[in-house]
Amino acid sequence: MSENPWITDEDELQDAEETAWAALSPYVRRVEHLVGFDDMDIEDPTFGEDGAVSLLIHPSWTGPTAEQSVHLTMSSDDVLSVQAGGTLTAQAMAGQLDPASLDSRQLAGLTPELASDAPLGISSVEAGALILGVDATTMQQAIDSLRPGMAAARAAYAQASQAADAPITIYTTPHCMGCEMTRRQLDKAGVDYQVIDLTTRPDLVAQFRGEGLTSAPIVESPDGERTAGFRPDRIKAMVSAATSPTPAAAPTPPTAETAPHASQPATGHRRGAAL
Structure with missing residues (x-):
């Protein structure tokens, strides 16, 4: 469950999270109709004390692993950031990854196209597309579709939090x-x-x-x-x-x-x- 500075009762917290998901779900359904996203899992949104809302997207066949996932985070002032994968993916994008130093488990958990020691010169959106196995244009469409849904989920969560009092x-x-x-x-x-x-x-x-x-x-x-x-x-x-x-x-x-x-x-x- 999300950490919530306003709600301490577990039942009220669950109600707030269900309310947030109800606000987000119409936008998730739109994304699921995009090419390649029918095999993706979009986890329930999480909420931070700073008012940010986050979503985790990953291929349904991998589960939410550190490198095989894409994180979307919308700040309290509606700035949306995209984080593709984890530490190894970030190193690969910057050309700082040494594949020879990785063990077989780490290599298996890294998207093959990202297992390179050469600077890839790609954006987080492009890296996210590689991780999810979709093209970059579709990845951007998914992000654009989820953006208003994340704002709606955050508003619904805040409203449900206030409703307790x-x-x-x-x-x-x-x-x-x-x-x-x-x-x-x-x-x-x-x-x-x-x-x-x-x-x-x-x-x-x-x-x-x-x-x-x-x-x-x-x-x-x-x-x-x-x-x-x-x-x-x-x-x-x-x-x-x-x-x-x-x-x-x-x-x-x-x-x-x-x-x-x-x-x-x-x-x-x-x-x-x-x-």
């Missing part, structure tokens, strides 16, 4: 009057909440549409119930639950209208924006 979640879209009105009411009541911009989460947009939630804001209460559109009645109920000094009454059995994750039609005040 936020009892209410508001999913918003740009220029959404109902979103702003919902936030104002919660701010006025002094209730904590987190905001997730749905333009960064196409996976959630598809999920919500499938649940019949088609307008923003989508507001999720601590018990997992979601409603769509500006709903003063629901906001009032959540504020009351969040500020009540006494334990809430036992929940009534869910019905088709109040079941968790079910679409909640607006009644009277619907100033949401279509998803």
Whole structure:
């Protein structure tokens, strides 16, 4: 699992990682359709305390070994770096490798085209293409396809990390009057909440549409119930639950209208924006 400075609970950490993978997976599927990448494994993303996100790509027949892999790392300011292989690959790219000094195990673990003591004069992308057995153009296409996915995964991971401390979640879209009105009411009541911009989460947009939630804001209460559109009645109920000094009454059995994750039609005040 990733090291996370914000999450200490193992279940919450697993939830955050699953959320990040859900955001990344549509981009991974695009890469898997590129020539040669159907035989590649893309490991789950890992996250650093500095806000960086990393991916490991390797041929499925080798496993994630030091030299037979390509690392993609996106920094917190969206700078993407490519590291092909490990120490031996770096030495080969610089013309500093002495194949005669390597034992049979090291040679077997090094991509044959890289086992040279002559300066290769190739980039990390080209070296990565050799390692994965694809052409350099396809390698660059894969990197370009994964770049926005890594940004989406990082955003999803950060949002899931914050969700551990936020009892209410508001999913918003740009220029959404109902979103702003919902936030104002919660701010006025002094209730904590987190905001997730749905333009960064196409996976959630598809999920919500499938649940019949088609307008923003989508507001999720601590018990997992979601409603769509500006709903003063629901906001009032959540504020009351969040500020009540006494334990809430036992929940009534869910019905088709109040079941968790079910679409909640607006009644009277619907100033949401279509998803």
